Amino acid sequence: MSTNKVRVRFAPSPTGGLHLGGVRTVLFNYLFAKQNGGDFILRIEDTDQTRFVPGAEEYIFNTLKWCGLEPDESPLHGGPYAPYRQSERKPMYREYAEKLVQDGYAYYAFDTSEELEEMRSTYKTEANPSPQYNHVLREKMRNSLTLSEDEVRRLLSEGAPHVIRIKLPMNEEVTFTDLIRGEVSFHTSQVDDKVLLKADGMPTYHLAVVIDDYLMKITHAFRGEEWLPSAPVHVLLWKYLFGLENMPQWAHLPLILKPDGNGKLSKRDGDRLGFPVFAMDWTDPRNNEQTTGFRERGFLPEAFVNMLAMLGWNDGSGQEIFTLDELVKSFSLSRVHKGGAKFDYEKAKWFNSEWIKRLPIASYRDTVKTFFDAKGIVVDDKFDHVLELVKDRCTLLSDFVAQASFFFQNPVEIDINAVKPKWDEKKQQFFAELIRAFELTPQWQHDDLEKEFKEMAAAHQIKPGDLMMPLRVMLVGGKFGPGVFDIAALIGKEATIARIKHALGLLS
RNA sequence: GGAGCGUUGGUCAAGGGGUUAAGACGCCUCCCUUUCACGGAGGAAUCACGGGUUCGAUUCCCGUACGCUCUACCA
Numbered sequence: 080m081s082t083n084k085v086r087v088r089f090a091p092s093p094t095g096g097l098h099l100g101g102v103r104t105v106l107f108n109y110l111f112a113k114q115n116g117g118d119f120i121l122r123i124e125d126t127d128q129t130r131f132v133p134g135a136e137e138y139i140f141n142t143l144k145w146c147g148l149e150p151d152e153s154p155l156h157g158g159p160y161a162p163y164r165q166s167e168r169k170p171m172y173r174e175y176a177e178k179l180v181q182d183g184y185a186y187y188a189f190d191t192s193e194e195l196e197e198m199r200s201t202y203k204t205e206a207n208p209s210p211q212y213n214h215v216l217r218e219k220m221r222n223s224l225t226l227s228e229d230e231v232r233r234l235l236s237e238g239a240p241h242v243i244r245i246k247l248p249m250n251e252e253v254t255f256t257d258l259i260r261g262e263v264s265f266h267t268s269q270v271d272d273k274v275l276l277k278a279d280g281m282p283t284y285h286l287a288v289v290i291d292d293y294l295m296k297i298t299h300a301f302r303g304e305e306w307l308p309s310a311p312v313h314v315l316l317w318k319y320l321f322g323l324e325n326m327p328q329w330a331h332l333p334l335i336l337k338p339d340g341n342g343k344l345s346k347r348d349g350d351r352l353g354f355p356v357f358a359m360d361w362t363d364p365r366n367n368e369q370t371t372g373f374r375e376r377g378f379l380p381e382a383f384v385n386m387l388a389m390l391g392w393n394d395g396s397g398q399e400i401f402t403l404d405e406l407v408k409s410f411s412l413s414r415v416h417k418g419g420a421k422f423d424y425e426k427a428k429w430f431n432s433e434w435i436k437r438l439p440i441a442s443y444r445d446t447v448k449t450f451f452d453a454k455g456i457v458v459d460d461k462f463d464h465v466l467e468l469v470k471d472r473c474t475l476l477s478d479f480v481a482q483a484s485f486f487f488q489n490p491v492e493i494d495i496n497a498v499k500p501k502w503d504e505k506k507q508q509f510f511a512e513l514i515r516a517f518e519l520t521p522q523w524q525h526d527d528l529e530k531e532f533k534e535m536a537a538a539h540q541i542k543p544g545d546l547m548m549p550l551r552v553m554l555v556g557g558k559f560g561p562g563v564f565d566i567a568a569l570i571g572k573e574a575t576i577a578r579i580k581h582a583l584g585l586l587s
Numbered sequence: 588g589g590a591g592c593g594u595u596g597g598u599c600a601a602g603g604g605g606u607u608a609a610g611a612c613g614c615c616u617c618c619c620u621u622u623c624a625c626g627g628a629g630g631a632a633u634c635a636c637g638g639g640u641u642c643g644a645u646u647c648c649c650g651u652a653c654g655c656u657c658u659a660c661c662a
Binding site: 205281331396430552 | 588589590591592593594597598599600601602609610611612613620621622623624625626653654655656657658659660661662
């Protein structure tokens with residue numbers, strides 16, 4: 080019995096902010112690893128030097144940290160299979176590529192990008208809009224299959240720029256079992272001779288993923304469904320290099336789709352429809368373009384992760400709220416959907432409101448405070464109490480500002496129109512007297528205030544209900560918020576009286 | 588164009604030969620609350636289409652349609 084420890088990896092290329100779908104791939108990797116007592120590895124796929132973006136790698140680490148999905152091994156955390164950055168592993172890829180050439184599974188190709196372009200345009204027809212560098216066209220190109228041995232040797236020794244391409248068999252069926260989709264097969268005649276090693280000596284994804292998965296002893300490989308069409312190349316590479324019996328088990332995850340129409344969710348969709356797509360704020364260093372993330376929008380990591388888990392997976396019980404630990408226990412690949420799921424921002428917000436309600440405020444008090452700081456609102460020691468009072472009406476952490484700022488400062492705006500239509504001299508007199516009574520109130524307590532208020536209403540022969548809304552608007556600024564005497568009690572005698580006076584001024 | 592993958596309410600989805608086809612989000616109504624929420628009770632809304640197989644298909648099979656992904660010296 081093989082008792083190989085489960086090892087999974089997330090292998091992003093550091094080209095920008097981490098997208099929803101990327102984080103979900105991380106999550107499924109993480110859940111699967113932890114459930115099986117395995118390791119979760121973060122490997123940086125930075126083989127495309129032209130797409131290097133400073134800060135992107137650090138962003139990925141920070142995102143995983145915020146989500147609570149820390150890798151066991153990574154460029155940052157280290158580990159026995161270092162380095163975890165493909166650019167730092169560059170020398171080892173060439174060896175494997177050369178071996179493939181020697182074994183007849185790959186070949187050198189000397190075609191320039193102009194020549195490739197020319198090939199594509201000359202062979203492009205209506206019936207075949209994108210000609211592939213495949214078993215038929217490779218006969219017409221400049222490669223070690225068409226050139227003489229001497230010529231190839233000469234070109235190589237002269238240092239002529241070249242790539243190494245896989246030589247796909249002409250007539251084979253490549254079949255493998257996907258953990259989510261079951262048996263999947265491709266005919267090799269439909270797949271092209273993918274570049275394995277680029278002219279700059281860097282591997283392409285296709286080569287690197289196979290070699291690194293082997294070297295890092297990856298047992299299960301999860302990735303987005305967009306990779307499915309190139310899976311046969313990877314399977315073939317495993318067969319040629321390390322043996323199919325050592326190949327990790329593949330699982331191609333369904334895509335997260337845009338809410339309107341169809342298609343993969345992109346950052347642009349978020350901009351267009353007004354919701355975040357990246358996990359955290361991202362500033363593109365190339366053009367300073369800013370993109371807001373779920374974190375800065377006021378999402379709790381618990382909610383973000385929970386919401387992501389339910390996009391394409393469920394445990395069949397109807398339960399929707401899960402802690403990370405519960406997810407680790409319940410997760411199973413067999414219950415992951417095959418079809419893509421449209422992202423629904425309304426539902427995402429619902430998850431957040433649920434988590435705001437069930438988490439103790441201590442776990443997000445500091446984050447909420449940053450939203451107050453950003454608005455320049457100074458909070459005081461009743462902050463926790465206030466948060467507790469208004470948490471049920473907040474969907475995002477940023478909502479606390481609108482729901483609670485009046486506890487710490489006078490309302491910025493007073494919705495005087497909410498009381499004006501029913502305002503009259505009797506009420507004016509009532510509040511004038513209420514001020515005097517409040518000034519003399521020895522005990523500034525909820526029950527005392529309410530009692531006093533109601534007795535005075537009775538004395539003035541006004542229904543308390545007709546007076547509550549005006550008082551609320553005076554204290555809060557609008558028709559919302561917790562119990563009005565809770566508010567008065569909490570903001571204190573001085574502020575209460577001052578706000579009533581101020582509003583009275585506006586009303587007369 | 589080709590290949591691959593997919594298709595249960597508006598969205599996330601359970602179910603899987605016989606069901607009133609769960610549940611959640613959103614929407615609507617009502618209750619609670621002298622506000623707004625929370626909470627509670629209801630409501631509208633669904634098996635892409637066509638053939639089979641079967642006593643019976645949303646479920647199994649085959650087509651069709653539609654959608655998506657890929658089709659780079661990007662991942």
